[in-house]
Amino acid sequence: MSFNALVVTRDEEGRTAATVSHITEDDLPPGDVLVAVEYSTVNYKDGLCIGSGGGLVKTWPHVPGIDFAGTVERSDHPDYRPGDKVVLTGWRVGEIHWGGHAQKARVRGDWLVPLPEGLTTRQAMAVGTAGLTAMLAIDALEAHGLAPGNGPVLVTGAAGGVGSVAVALLAAMGHEVAAVTGRPETEAYLRELGATTIVPRADIAETVKRPLESETWAGCVDAVGGAMLARVLGQMKYGASVAAVGLAGGAGLPATVIPFILRGVNLLGIDSVMQPRPNRIRAWNRIAELLPLDRLDAMIHPATLADLPELGAAILKGEVRGRVVVDVN
Numbered sequence: 001m002s003f004n005a006l007v008v009t010r011d012e013e014g015r016t017a018a019t020v021s022h023i024t025e026d027d028l029p030p031g032d033v034l035v036a037v038e039y040s041t042v043n044y045k046d047g048l049c050i051g052s053g054g055g056l057v058k059t060w061p062h063v064p065g066i067d068f069a070g071t072v073e074r075s076d077h078p079d080y081r082p083g084d085k086v087v088l089t090g091w092r093v094g095e096i097h098w099g100g101h102a103q104k105a106r107v108r109g110d111w112l113v114p115l116p117e118g119l120t121t122r123q124a125m126a127v128g129t130a131g132l133t134a135m136l137a138i139d140a141l142e143a144h145g146l147a148p149g150n151g152p153v154l155v156t157g158a159a160g161g162v163g164s165v166a167v168a169l170l171a172a173m174g175h176e177v178a179a180v181t182g183r184p185e186t187e188a189y190l191r192e193l194g195a196t197t198i199v200p201r202a203d204i205a206e207t208v209k210r211p212l213e214s215e216t217w218a219g220c221v222d223a224v225g226g227a228m229l230a231r232v233l234g235q236m237k238y239g240a241s242v243a244a245v246g247l248a249g250g251a252g253l254p255a256t257v258i259p260f261i262l263r264g265v266n267l268l269g270i271d272s273v274m275q276p277r278p279n280r281i282r283a284w285n286r287i288a289e290l291l292p293l294d295r296l297d298a299m300i301h302p303a304t305l306a307d308l309p310e311l312g313a314a315i316l317k318g319e320v321r322g323r324v325v326v327d328v329n
């Protein structure tokens with residue numbers, strides 16, 4: 001029986017093309033759990049893997065989709081039985097292993113987590129890697145002393161996927177949230193998610209001129225990197241931390257060490273891809289407990305497999321607002 005998948009092919013000149021095609025279970029890579037996928041999503045990395053591969057995809061044809069949620073159809077893994085609802089993010093699925101932009105996926109059961117209680121598979125994909133990463137970033141900031149009442153917490157790339165969930169989670173946890181955006185038209189959306197201050201990207205995008213500025217932020221979830229991250233480091237309060245999550249604005253870090261050695265500022269690295277399973281389960285349960293579902297619904301942009309080539313290109317240009325949820329059926 002064939003089913004639909006977004007298949008990316010590459011020709012001899014290295015040009016890639018993504019089209020919805022029919023494939024069969026025999027085409028799927030090995031694994032001990034077969035999942036009937038219900039929903040997937042589009043993260044920045046998916047934009048790369050739907051397009052040229054961005055160095056992440058090694059072989060073609062390829063099925064992208066770094067996240068999916070669905071129901072176990074067959075399992076040789078002791079933790080999963082047919083009918084179980086499951087979520088997958090990371091582990092390089094959708095990059096070197098075929099992913100969730102398909103009606104079925106075969107993966108290692110060790111990569112799956114049970115769908116957290118209180119979320120549907122659709123809501124889990126509205127969260128996706130972006131939301132899980134936002135939660136891991138906030139966990140890390142808390143572990144380094146962030147608590148409500150410490151002062152405003154900055155979120156960069158705020159109208160994107162990681163940023164939107166970070167804003168909603170931090171606000172729900174009682175933090176004052178300042179959202180950096182380059183899209184003034186997203187102001188009402190960001191305020192609806194819980195941001196109390198909107199910081200125009202241009203105000204904070206310039207390269208560091210003074211290594212220390214006024215102590216302003218009690219914490220920061222940074223999805224942008226580059227000159228913006230360097231600038232933010234010099235604006236942190238004494239002893240505060242920045243969780244570095246992304247590179248939407250660049251992989252460089254044109255900074256000085258002055259904020260680290262004179263203000264005790266911490267720069268915390270966040271990786272969701274190889275994050276150990278117990279931390280993932282804890283983070284997913286926290287998301288289910290803390291994230292207001294009406295705010296999550298406000299982030300959702302519904303899509304189908306056929307929309308993915310266009311959405312993949314749009315996310316690379318920073319044009320996607322909030323979270324795309326792909327109904328693969």
Ligand code: NDP
Pocket residue numbers: 042043044045129130133156157158159160161162163180181182183186201223224228244245246247248249250270271272273315316317318319320322
């Ligand atoms: P999105 O494209 O949804 O969001 C990125 C946001 O960054 C945009 O919406 C935009 O926000 C802002 N932005 C885009 N380009 C620039 C620029 N040149 N300068 C400043 N700001 C810019 O992507 P995601 O939220 O899915 O991912 C964000 C980043 O996090 C990516 O780099 C991604 O690779 C990384 N990531 C890392 C993970 C990890 O495990 N560490 C997991 C998931 C993502 P606005 O319009 O509001 O300014």
